[in-house]
Amino acid sequence: MARGVAIIGDSVGAAQAALTLAELGAEVKLIMSSPALSLDNTTDSASITSRERQLSVWPLLLRAASHPLVTLHTNSEVSAIAGRQGRFTIRVATCPRYVREDLCTACGRCEETCSVQVPFILDGRRTTHSAIHAPVPGNKTIPSAYCIEKSGVAPCRTACPLGINVQGFISLLSKGKVDEALSLINESAPLAGVLGRVCTHPCEDNCKRGDVDSPVFIPALHRYAADNAPSGIHYTRKAPAKSRREKIAIVGSGPAGLAAAWELARRGYGPTIFESHAVVGGMVATGIPRFRLPHEVREREVEAIKALGVDIMTGVTVGRDVTISDLRERGYRAFFLSIGAHQNKSLGIPGEELEGVVDAISLLFALNLKVGASVGSNVVVIGGGNSAVDSARTAKRRSKGVVRILYRRTAEEMTAVADEAEEAINEGISIEYLTNPLEILGDGTKVTGIRCQRMKMGEMGADGRRRPEPIRGSEFVIDADHVVIAIGQRPNTPLLNIRWLETDSDSATIKVDPLTLETRIPGIFAGGDCVTGPNNVVEAVAAGLRAADSIDRYLRGRDLRKGRSLEKPQSVEVDIRERDAAYYKRARMPAIPPYKRMGRLEEIALGLPLEAGRQEAERCLNCALCSECMACEQVCELGAVLHQDKAEHIDIGAELIIDFTSVDNGSDYYLQGHDTAQGTPLQTARPGVYTVELAEADTLEGKLAKASAVALEAAAELRTKEEVRPAVPDTADSSDARSDQSLKKVSAGTARIGVVLCRCGGSINSVIDFNQVTNEVLQLPGICNVWEISQACSEEGANRIAAQAAEWKLDKVVLAACRCCGLDQICFSCTDRRVMCQQHLSNNLTTYYGGNVEFANIREQCAWVHKDDPIGATRKTVDIISSGVARAREASPAVSEERSLTGSALILGSGIRGLAAAKNLATQGYSVTVVSGPESNIARESQRPEYLENRDSLLKQLDEQGITVRSWPQTIELDGSPGNYDTALKDGSQISRIGAGAVILDLGKMDGEVPPEVDAISEESRLGRIFARRIGSKGLEDAQSAALRESAIRETTGIFIMSPDGEAPPEEQALKGAAIAARASAYLHQGSLNPRATAVTIDSKLCRGCGDCAAICSYIEMRETSNGTACAYIDQALCLGCGACIAHCPTGAITQAFQSDKHISSTLEALLGKAPCVVEIA
Amino acid sequence: MNKSAIHLVVFACNWDGLSCIEEAARGGLTYPASVRVVRVSCLSRVHQGLMLKAFELGADGVMLLGCEPGNCQYDIDAGLVTREYEKARIVLGLLGLGKERLVLCHIPRGDGPGFVRRVTDFIKELEQVRPAIPARA
Structure with missing residues (x-):
């Protein structure tokens, strides 16, 4: 089970190490205690402050997290590490997120509907976020999936004998959602109108707001919900059809009896209530005065319960008019005695x-x-x-x-x-x-x-x-x-006339099992005042509900006790200071003044007025944070919200472990005592466990270098055990295995095009009118079909797109969702969902990369930014989609020439970095040639004994690895093409040639503007030109900045340059050497080389040899053709894809498959509403 | 399209330019729906012909939105787009449309509010200089 490497941490270093290892073919488990990788976590160091620098790390994070070999374990705290190198088991405690990472698209609709605001501090300001929120509010994260903040159970809820979600309905009321509030109350209990008036409100007694000023007026709000819900009381809405035939008799129609009947009816039964009075309600009807509880309120509740299929027989006294035995004979199988206590003492x-x-x-x-x-x-x-x-x-x-x-x-x-x-x-x-x-x-x-x-x-x-x-x-x-x-009163139990019924001799109450409410006689249950003696309504309702559960279990033959307890859930400890509560006066219940009350029986308390109710609800401190009002669950069309998510323990297997969380965090699972030197990442005393300490003072480049170095070391360790590791699953390799529901290559103009509209779980179509979009898009030429899907970025979405494409025999598909392009690049704007979308599509549609799927971003570039203008947004959506259709119609699949990649490296320059790079590449199994020099450089380095020592030691190691170190020649000419460089080392007439897939140049520690190494490299040769370009206007960039760019647009040249770095200590130089070796190894590991899809092509027939393009881009060279004219040429693997040359080509000889002039002008035409309505006939 | 709205074309580079537009969306900001974004790999890809094409098709204004100097993903000399921009402005002046209808913006990476501010300011300026381009038949 133990395979691959476990990386603990969520820093940028952890991401870099994960990416490096994954690119080298290792399975990586990235374990982090935070809910997501974010720019915040990764760039905690003071060295990176600006947003700009933060975003530059984004492509790296995204590429690492979305690599097929990397698995993310979020909200996961490592509790123990067992086993030994090769078979570690990492025990992890996961914290529930309550939102499914695989489904949530971070559309934010839940956030809008959430009624709870949680205080937090953003950039030093006190502000709030919703209880359901983006992992790092205000920042981009991977996964972008939301999470819910919960904190136990609110004290009001634990106090309620009915378990009503008090905080939940109050939070709904604070948003003015009265219907929803009543529904939430009715999920736990009926009789809201009655309880809101006469309940003894233990919830309010427990309310933490009392510590601030005075408790929330909970009973008034309970009543408010019952009285003001626009749809009234409808228990039938969520009730299942009557599915159970068993007959149940309930004796007494008081609150206990009604509650039991309600609960049983909700479980599919049709119980019968026998009531001795003519009026239904027991003590609620006869004992509570009308000025406290008007008859209409009670009658409304009773009618709603009857509507559920509950039969109520009034005027029947059980025991006198009919006995339990009679009822048994009539087929009643379970009984609930809730006769109350009506006999006066x-x-x-x-x-x-x-x-x-x-x-x-x-x-x-x-x-x-x-x-x-x-x-x-x-x-x-x-x-x-x-x-x-x-x-x-x-x-x-x-x-x-x-x-x-x-x-x-x-x-x-x-x-x-x-x-x-x-x-x-x-x-x-x-x-x-x-x-x-x-x-x-x-x-x-x-x-x-x-x-x-x-x-x-x-x-x-x-x-x-x-x-x-x-x-x-x-x-x-x-x-x-x-x-x-x-x-006081006592129940009239003898009247029931039941033999064997055990009662208390003193109080005449019925004896029951307190947990199940079953009497001594199986199948007969009792609850309410007849069991407790005179008590309040809420306890009676609670007993009714409890009895209903027991009766259901009894009739289904299930264990009456299993999973039940009389214990109240523990309520959360709340520090009210954290809730930023300002003093706000409690609402007063408006009432008829006492002098007007005499001689009348009208209700005294008038109920809170509309606005007062909402304001009172806003006083709630939301003790449990998320109120579980379930509004988010209801609004999420993707079903991504998972309130019942649980914490769990999982075991993660790994061969090696790299820990990026600080070594001083007291974790004792390493066998203390690391032999780390000078902050370099190294093996701990426990074999197979590495720790990396990314110091606050480290630069971003330094952190990335450390991470790459440790990743390489781990990869070398894996390699010693297993010679050949599986390569990265290549999408191109598995194309044969894909279904033939694929899109075909067709000539322009005749393509059958389908358009997919992604609702993004409702976030897009809540602004944009999809019906109108569909109608208008269907008018566009060549459109065969327009269809909606709820989510394009899921596996299921991709399957549906593939199935529809096959059914309609589509040649091309335009996907209107959040993805912007079909390129294999990751820009600062890209998101995990967009990458996921591309991955699923490429797994499902064979010729996906051939330009047969075109993208139109109608989420961030339309629905989200024009939510205040739905008509304009709908109009714009049509235009954006027609621009996508225009591009799709013209797209000709880019022809990508895959080429071989020689598995060897050439290292030029002999600083410690170069030698360390050579050593590390050799350890990875690549053949390495080192050209050492130039002499002036070595001489200078050698003046410092610590360098000399390090250098000698490295040279010795290289010698042991069998690596030849050549001396520096007079000139170096590097030719050939990326993947297969051909280098000539010239010393006078002596020429030796070396082939290599990757070239590493160590520019030593020179201070001069142009390092002497470059002098030796012929400017006429290819490498010379590449240097000219790289050194270019900005001077040489730092190697790790280049690494960051690689994660955005990939590396295709195979040339790695280490710029001069002054007087860095030898250990740091060795680390940098290892880091560059990691990049080169990852590059070579690909096995073959594909130029970027964005690479330009130059049509030699159109080129007039003016050289304007070559003047802009040093990757373009002018070559002489057979008939003596000049012609521009570029090796596609060298082209970065910026397209500047196209803009400056006077003849249109240069083109880019995805953004030709034709593309851009048709996009313009469509966006400005001038799309051609007639298809050009090819 | 809405006849009365200011039709604005934004050529945005895929890197810093697009990141501003994206951040505006993530930050819950809004701007008029008559702003239309054309994404390009790099502003240096956009030659004056394409800028003028937008005007030919009825745009009231064109904004070139790209990286601040030194931030280019491709290390392209920022002078390339500036030259094209200047050339196009001369043509706009000659045509009598007015140079101010074309602007070149370099704003910081990920500056959503900055983008919205620039685009709304530009629309206000364009409203001042109307009537604009005669509608093409």
Whole structure:
């Protein structure tokens, strides 16, 4: 399994090493802890500051990352290295990206829709980016695929018993997406309108915004979503068809029962609810006053649940009208008991039987649902819970007199929601704390008053609450004509009439397994108040959902417990300082003022107004960063967003390891103690592991040199074990194996052309009207077919293009997407997706490189920059595509003459660099000839003992490798053509000839303008001219700048020049020698040489021999023809493809296949709307 | 094409010139859709004939967008394009179209905002010098 080399790091050096090794035929795994290679990471050194220099590295990064032999492992932290040289196993912990690298095109639509902004610092400024964002916001990266920033689970979400994605729906509301917010809530639970009004909101209690100013008003927002969603409540939208036949009975239509029915219906069942009352909703309908929860809200929810296929039978009391056994006989297979707790507890004091003494449940039921129920003028409510407060407030609305509450503890111990108790006081209800009733007094039939006793708070009781203790002698009497007992309820379980049902003897609650809610009897589940005793709505809903899951498992015969837990997920620790939160006042719920409330039952709280709701939502701190609102997943047409992505551990096999992350990072997997000298990259104490320290002070060139040198060393190490390694998979080699769905070569003018429009996952066609483009493009001459694809840069996209091309028998295809050209060059603008597009197309279309696919960039050059002008952008798209069609029609496939490449190198000059290059090339298995000199140079170098020492040692090593070192001749003439140079060394009449594929020239350390080495090289010979060009106007460029250019437009000359470099220490010189050897090796490794597709051709019949082109470009030479006239000639392998000669050729003898004058003028015609509408007949 | 818009042709070199246009797109900038880009390998590829061809086809202005001195990927002498540019300007003057309709811009690599600024400024200047080229039949 262990093959190739693992490179750890994301620096420019790591990329250079990866590219060098891959070009030498090794498989490379590039492991980086960051999400992508970026200009930021790679150019961290102070030596490179400007954007310009950064971009110059871009082609190198892109070529390295997209090399077929390089695999990128992003977000991967190395945790351990096991094994030994030849078979290392690198254990890597990967961090999820949540976006698929193979699909994401970085179109940015997700970013636009994302509702979460994460603070970050860009160039020293505090700013924000979306939770889903480009790997390095504001910078180009490879892969360009986005990533999502997540940080655990928000505290509000962990607090919610229903697991509602609170942060998610709030973030959607902050963007004004109310429908989406409600849908998100409804993914976890139904009854949003009810819960938004009466939930006890543990979420808000946990809200971290409270640490800044005050918590987000979450229940108000919950209600806001339910009330204001334009599409209303539609549970059916995402529900599957009714697919399960099993009958399920739910006893009780309270929140638990409704929730269970809702969840079961969503899972494809059609459950039946049996309700003893005529009204549906249980305590929600009978117990909660209408001014807190209007009937319409409840009814809307019930209707929506019914619409899911839930049957509700009202007026049926299970246990009395029908028994569980009856239902079993009728085919019901599972039961959920959610009968609530409706039976009032009694005080157990004298006088409870008097007329005028009622229980809270009956009072609320009567006042809520019956017409004409009357209330006394002196009402006393006994109790401190929600039903006491609700009873008092309901009674107050009907009573002409006094309403008060007696409670035996203090305000702090009241179990009623504090806000509601406060409202009660606002409405004029007095609460007598620390007051305990001893006896209800009456006149024999009717109640007249209550004898009470004052209490004080005593010791802590068994239930964790302080116990009230009577104060002796504090008895007193309160007048009352209506007494409401609201000290709690218990479930009426005996009424169910189920044998074997285990209940608590004290509270009469049903005993269940807390995890599964199953009772002792298999198939019968119970939840809600009948299990917990009186509790709140949200817990009841949670129980309903839990029971539904259990019932589903039960009916499918699955394990009821597997994968479930009662444990709440851990919520994320949030440092609120990092969230840049400014003080912003919490919204207030508008309400009917207390004086207007009497005598009416309308809802008091009016709900947040539209703008206030959105603003309140904006107060959210987004504790978990990404809110998982799923908006990005919905907007991405490519399906690239993967919220369920998980962290994982993977093992990567490798023969050798090169680590570019700093050696001092404390990683103990190297067996400390490196024998690195002077910062040179070297073997660590652990064989097969190299570390490279790229110092901050290193120049870019220095970093690249170090990286190339270590790559070469690793390649040499691989070579010692295995003589022949597979060459780079060459696209040209495998052409025979490709399908015959290929495009054919045809003569101009008659081509059948197809046009592909890439939607780029919706980013292009969201601006451009593709229908209009299709219609207009179809009018162009020669167009057979226009079709859309969602993504051209994926394997699937390329397959579809190939299939359509075959089906329509197309000769040429114009791809309107983001790619600009079909050339094998990588410019500063290129992207990983464009390279991927080219790779997939060339794998799928045989004659891809023959100019049969033409590209039109309608993304960056149209849709993206004209998003404010869709009409203009659509118009321009048609013009851009017609220019592509015009070029495609005229394209004649470039004829590329592949030539052999001699596997040997000639090194001229004898500085330490040259000798080191020779040594390293020999190690790579190439035959090497060294021409040492000139003497003046050597003499000067030799004056310094450390040079002499190094030189001697290198010479000795060369001798051991069997390499001949020749002495410097009088003149050197280098002829032949790239790939096969033929060098003549002339000393007087003595001439010796050397053939070589690559020539390396070491210009020593001379300070003169023209190094003496060049003097010896005949200017008339080919090498002389190349030097003239290279040395040219700028002076000699640094070898590694040339290396950077190579990654943009490839190297085809095989001539490598090391410019004079002053007084560099010998170690550094040796390193540079190795680096140039790496470039030469990679060049020679190709085995054969293809000139660039951009190379010019000169038509000797048209050339009039004026020499203007040769004056511009020293690669062009004037030759004498057989009839004595002059004619320009260029070796295509030397041509860089700039095209300057074409512009200056008076006869049009010089042409370039991809940009002739004809091409450019037809492009102009099309772009200016003057495209010819008639095909020229060839 | 929109009759009232300023039709601008930008000959952009594939290297620094195109990188500015690309960065403008990545940076979320916008410019008028009547700006049309012709990508060439190097500005030295564009001779005066091609510059004038754009005017012949109805362009209101032509911008040559290339590398700053010393940045050429091919080490081409920047004087080559300058000479062609000057020659074309003379012709434009002789034709009565006005020399100012042709501009040569060398802007830094990857300078998206710079490109958008130059192109919008140029459009504003061209709006000043209208009426322009008589529409060809």
